[in-house]
Amino acid sequence: MTKIVIIGGSFGGLTAAFELRRQLGRRAEITVVSETEVFAFAPSFPWVALGSRLPEDISIGLDRLLTRKGINFLHAAVQRIDPAKQQVDAGDRLLGYDYLVVATGAHLDFAAIPGLGPEKGYTHSIMTLEHAVATNKAWQQYLEKGGPVVIGSTQGVSCFGPAYEFIFGAEHALWKLGLRDKASLTFVTSEPYVSHFGLGGFRQAGRVLEDEFAEKDIRVFTNAVVEEVQPDRVILGDGTELPFKFSLFVPPFRGVDAVINSGLGNPKGFAVVDDYYRHKSYPNIYVTGVAVAVAPKEATPVPTGVPKTGFMTEHMSKAVAHNITAEILGREAQALPVGKLDVTCIADLGEKAAFMTAKPALPPREKTYLKKSRWAHRLKVLFERYFLFKLKRGMMNLP
Template sequence: MAKIVILGAGTGGMPAAYETKEILGKEHQVVVINERAEFRFVPSNPWVAVGWREPNAITMPIEKYLNKKGIEFICARVDKIDAQNNVILTHENQSIEYDYLIIATGPKLAFANIQGAGPDFYTQSICTLDHAQQCYQDFEKLIKNPGPVVVGAFQGASCFGPAYEYAFILDKALRDAKIRHKVPIHFVTCEPYIGHMGLGGVGDSKTMLESELRTRDIKWTCNSSVDKVTESMMFVSELNRKGEVEFEHQLPFQHAMLIPPFSGVDAVANVDALCNPKGFVLTDEYHRNPTYPNIFSGGVCVAIPPVEATPVPTGTPKTGYMIETMMTAIAHNLKALIIDKQPPHTKGTMHAICLADMGNTGAAFVAMPQIPPRNVAWFKKGKWVHLAKIAFEKYFMRKMRTGTSEPVYEKYVLKALGIERLE
């Protein structure tokens, strides 16, 4: 019997657990370790941040549903991975052995890279449910005492979709509250241009997103590096194409939400030869670490190089469809190793698909493959995207409760976009 341990129970770790258990069967043990006892659907956090979604609508207990599928759950923080001896140590000194390890921890939020950044200081975040709830509290203060707002992404960020989502959702929420005229919004981003998205742009994303920002009277500054943040002021350097400071801005704010750069979580980043300098797990085309062949990884915690060099550093996003296929590939590769006694042979896709809500409309993009040149690159908008994202939340939460290995992105998102399976 093989024992497979999965670190993380998010949008990557939970599907990995279900698919691995289903494909390996009762003869093999699957264990999930997560610091929290509930699953949280991160893509809905922007809605929580303005009060459009209650936290209990996007959470569910992990152990109850994993146990129904014969999967063991351990609620604990992992402090160390002894990859040489195949042992995991928790914060309570619990020792957990494994034959194979799947790392699906997600990222560490590197607010410490920017002075005054993060919910512990002066800017809000929507990267975790706790942060989104705190952001909502700050949003309520803004409703009572309107003033300037700054939204965007700090230098080194690799997740830009939620920043645009929050800017547009916030605009709609303020209009609903009849105070938008009292709240100037400034979008600050490390992207070299609007719609770059860490992907070098997708289709007509630049023109379309610029148009949407203009329509909503949202000003923007690109090639931005935030020098520091104080209680009510953001100090921003705007760089030119040569990477030289061209302008310096002081942006006052009553409310600010910026996506931070990501790095690897400490327990993973501290394993010798497992990660790159930022703590992201190194993997081959089969999602397997070259140094430790019994360790696989997928999701935001894996190392993917930037699409291109930019004046201000930008990272490459790992989108949901990519993560879903990574986890499916890992499950099949474990079957090849454990049951078939064959080398890994299944690869996840490097295609990007994203549904971004914009309050009362939405934008969708497809990049095949994610890193250009591409076979397909398009970007479209419409109310149907807003409705599709609402439906997707429902379908994904149902998948987490039923434990099906059904590929949600392929069955529902691609169908909504009118696309057959992407090869």
């Protein structure tokens, strides 16, 4: 029987696992290896941090989810991949494979900037469920005293949405609690302009979000390099000092150690793939989601990366599943170049949200749509429930 090993138990890994099971039935033995035991719905992390969701509202244990579908689950951190022997070293287990799917996301490189991050630094984070939970505690403590808030995305980020969502959510929460006059809010981003998003901009999003920042009285620094964070201030590359009582930053991204140490990554640790999501050097290794290297369309003055959203990740994983199935069953593979991936995203702005869609995500584009409204916020809430409802039933094949 064909052996398929999938590393990663999130959007990329689960979509690939369910789709492969659906398309191949019992023709393949599928094993998912993940260092996290639960799937957590990342788009809701800002809400966890601000206290409107509990971790259990948005997370599901992987073991039950997968084994019910006849997919093996191994809770372990992969140390190395040996493409020559077709083996994965998962600590005390060696797993052989015919096909490997790498869906390992990114390493959050807090160590790249002195004083950055929740573990060894002074800034909070919403990039993992654990971070979001810890941030909620710090946010509750902050609310007792108030003071300046500095939120942002550092150089080398390729996921800009969370910082926008957190600052607008925080502003709305402060306003609802009657504490807005106790806080000055500052937004810092490595993007050359508001709403560049690592995608070269997005229709009228710049104007919409600039208006939103102005209406909400939030100071903005673009093209910013975070040089250092001290216990009470962020220091930018041009020497600007931003004092804070609460600060949260999205860190630079790089590929995970398992990919880098196995020689499968580019200099930043992301894997270069062909139009079928096959690794450029090892055609039986497929890569999906954030782990894929995507070259920016344009160089920005301060380095930024191209986002690989949940929506894009699902589409990559479906292509991966289709193409592995095609190889096994002798059917035709389908190309889906990363440059042709579409994106749909709802950026929450507190009581409203911006609904955005672009075909393709990277310019030049055939079609774009953007609407800021209350219904978009409600849609984001409904989407969360719909996604988790479907996932609990082993389905991730969204539109």
